Amino acid sequence: MMFSSPAGTQSALSMRLSHYLPLTAAEADALEEMQGERRRLIAGEVLVEAGGPIDALFVVQQGWFHSSTRPVIGGRQILRFHYPGDLIGTSSIAWSRASASLTAVSDGIVTEVPKAKLGRLLAEHGRLAGLLYAVAAAENVALSDRLTSIGRMNAIQRLATLLLDILARLRVTAGGVVDSFDLPLTQTDLGDALGLTKVHVNRTMREMEMRGMISRSGRRIRVLDEAGLVAFTGFVDRHAEIATDWLPACA
Amino acid sequence: MMFSSPAGTQSALSMRLSHYLPLTAAEADALEEMQGERRRLIAGEVLVEAGGPIDALFVVQQGWFHSSTRPVIGGRQILRFHYPGDLIGTSSIAWSRASASLTAVSDGIVTEVPKAKLGRLLAEHGRLAGLLYAVAAAENVALSDRLTSIGRMNAIQRLATLLLDILARLRVTAGGVVDSFDLPLTQTDLGDALGLTKVHVNRTMREMEMRGMISRSGRRIRVLDEAGLVAFTGFVDRHAEIATDWLPACA
DNA sequence: CGTCCATTTGACCAAGCTCAACCGCCGTGG
DNA sequence: CCACGGCGGTTGAGCTTGGTCAAATGGACG
Structure with missing residues (x-):
């Protein structure tokens, strides 16, 4: 089996995951298939607004992003920075409203991942489920370090x-x-x-x-x-x- | 559809997960099978030491726990509190050393989950993989709130x-x-x-x-x-x- | 050339820290 | 049965880190 997409358009997510673990062609294909159109953002543009409805995640393909919240008092807290290969907006998995805003720090490109497609991927590709779970656990630790x-x-x-x-x-x-x-x-x-x-x-x-x-x-x-x-x-x-x-x- | 284990010994994890989503008997069984012996801890006892080797996670069955780190300067940062039904020590998934200490706040009981068994569970039960991924995402948001x-x-x-x-x-x-x-x-x-x-x-x-x-x-x-x-x-x-x-x- | 935004700097302020002492409760050992 | 010790909570005095407010500088870009 071969990658269905030419190397030039291979998603940053499969590149990142295969850095941890060589992926099978089927796994790489599934990752590509899950992602929608590329969307281009300019520096400072807001991809997702905290509190707004959301039913998809995103994969960072290019550029830096950050997620942030606005406490009642005013001001802003930046929670994390996101780099190419990161799966972001994961709070949409647990709720149907975004818990944080996603903003492009520099010009960037993302691809959209509908929640249901992620669900299917996790169900059908056991090893990827484990790997993505490990990535989520690592993210947890990153937040803990920041804390x-x-x-x-x-x-x-x-x-x-x-x-x-x-x-x-x-x-x-x-x-x-x-x-x-x-x-x-x-x-x-x-x-x-x-x-x-x-x-x-x-x-x-x-x-x-x-x-x-x-x-x-x-x-x-x-x-x-x-x-x-x-x-x-x-x-x-x-x-x-x-x-x-x-x-x-x-x- | 029925649960295979009597209510008295059913793990707090399946109870928590079934609160979000009714589980099939096979799923509930798999969750029970994954967990080892119950281990009892007294208030203040340390279950896992930060920096130490670790190759298992734990499910809180009873009592409160917390995870904490010790910054170089001295002092301590408590990262999260954990309650019955929580899957803790998830940093062991991504690394073989604990990134935080786990301590019993009150007297408590945990069961051990070997990493490999969790891996198998995620691979074989697609819906549970999704559910656990959602729980991990929710934990992320909890940390973000604290941050x-x-x-x-x-x-x-x-x-x-x-x-x-x-x-x-x-x-x-x-x-x-x-x-x-x-x-x-x-x-x-x-x-x-x-x-x-x-x-x-x-x-x-x-x-x-x-x-x-x-x-x-x-x-x-x-x-x-x-x-x-x-x-x-x-x-x-x-x-x-x-x-x-x-x-x-x-x- | 003017506007906007990020950076820099100064003077002053205050939330929270440090250090230190004291209280009250409870478990333990004489 | 009571004295002792330890831990957690409470309180006070003074200090430090970082915040606030305000203004000046400087670069990028239309």
């Missing part, structure tokens, strides 16, 4: 943790050793992700620069002393891989 | 949100209308869950009492103005139910 960061760390550690996390995630797709990247986020975004104000994010970045932890030029951030930052924050890279040994063999 | 609470709310709102959440969760199993409960948590625990110190938790509780939001006697907490607190915090009850309409029909 620990915001709940118990000071501003510098929070920012350092986030930068290390972005770095780790970029390495998954970049392959080689990366120690710098273009950050498509404003300082307001960073603050909303870290539970800080943009003013304090600014001061914190400058202090990190002052202390020789990072250097900046424009949007580009370079992490100068990664080992030091890891020790300083207790950062654990969760992106490198996930266990698949417990999955049953191919059906 | 928003800690990231963007003040002490009173954080505490109020937690109390409302406990109330909502207790109602799932209690059935009737509950407006008070015995809190098995110390103020230190509350602080670790909310990203506050125990001292400030104390002051915050007393202020809530002063303002007529709650009343306390010993461990018992009564929520006096639930509607007011809901409006004040923007609390959304995620426990009431989850959508199952998208699941395929019985195999």
Whole structure:
């Protein structure tokens, strides 16, 4: 059996999953078949509005996205950043209204996955069900890490943790050793992700620069002393891989 | 269609899942078969240590548990509370080391679920795979809510949100209308869950009492103005139910 | 060239933390 | 049966981190 779609249009989801576990042709086909049209978004565009009705998920094909909520008091909390290959909007699985907004951070492309099609995929492809369950579990841990960061760390550690996390995630797709990247986020975004104000994010970045932890030029951030930052924050890279040994063999 | 196991020994997991969706006998059987011996824990006992090796999950049968991490700086972050019917230790699915500690808050009972058995269950019971995936998605949203609470709310709102959440969760199993409960948590625990110190938790509780939001006697907490607190915090009850309409029909 | 938005900086403020002491309850051992 | 010790809760005084408000700078783009 062969992939039904040419390599150029293969979805980022199957690429990501096959990074964890070689997929059979049938599995890859099913993943492709599940996804609808590509939809293009420009930076800042809102894909899903929190509280609004929703009956589909999305796969990020290109670009960065984030999910966020708006607490009653005002302000915003950014919950997670999403990268190519991520399955997003999963709250629509459990409810018919979105629990968070999905916004494009940079220009991006997504494909839509109707809930029912995901249900069928999970039912018909046992190994994929396990793999997707593992990915959901990993997402849980990512949120837990963020929670620990915001709940118990000071501003510098929070920012350092986030930068290390972005770095780790970029390495998954970049392959080689990366120690710098273009950050498509404003300082307001960073603050909303870290539970800080943009003013304090600014001061914190400058202090990190002052202390020789990072250097900046424009949007580009370079992490100068990664080992030091890891020790300083207790950062654990969760992106490198996930266990698949417990999955049953191919059906 | 009948359940194969007598009600007395039926696991809390199948009871919880069948609350969302009536299970077939085969599904209920598979859930029971997956679980090992019951294990009894006393309040404060640690079931799983963060960082330690782990190759199984657990189902809470009785009592409250929590998962927590220890940031480098010291202190502790309680990530979630777990109640009967919850599948816990799910980080073991994605990695072979625990990302958080699991501790019994009150005396409790758990059953063990080997990873491989969960893998088989997901592969062989498509509808359960979908349902468990939905539960994992719901857990994600619960963590997101907590993140928003800690990231963007003040002490009173954080505490109020937690109390409302406990109330909502207790109602799932209690059935009737509950407006008070015995809190098995110390103020230190509350602080670790909310990203506050125990001292400030104390002051915050007393202020809530002063303002007529709650009343306390010993461990018992009564929520006096639930509607007011809901409006004040923007609390959304995620426990009431989850959508199952998208699941395929019985195999 | 002007407008908009992100960044930067300063002065001041306050929510929550730290440190420290004290109280009250309960279980335990003499 | 009572003294002791420990833990959880309560309270006070002073401090720190990060927030608020406000204004200036600077780059990108029409």
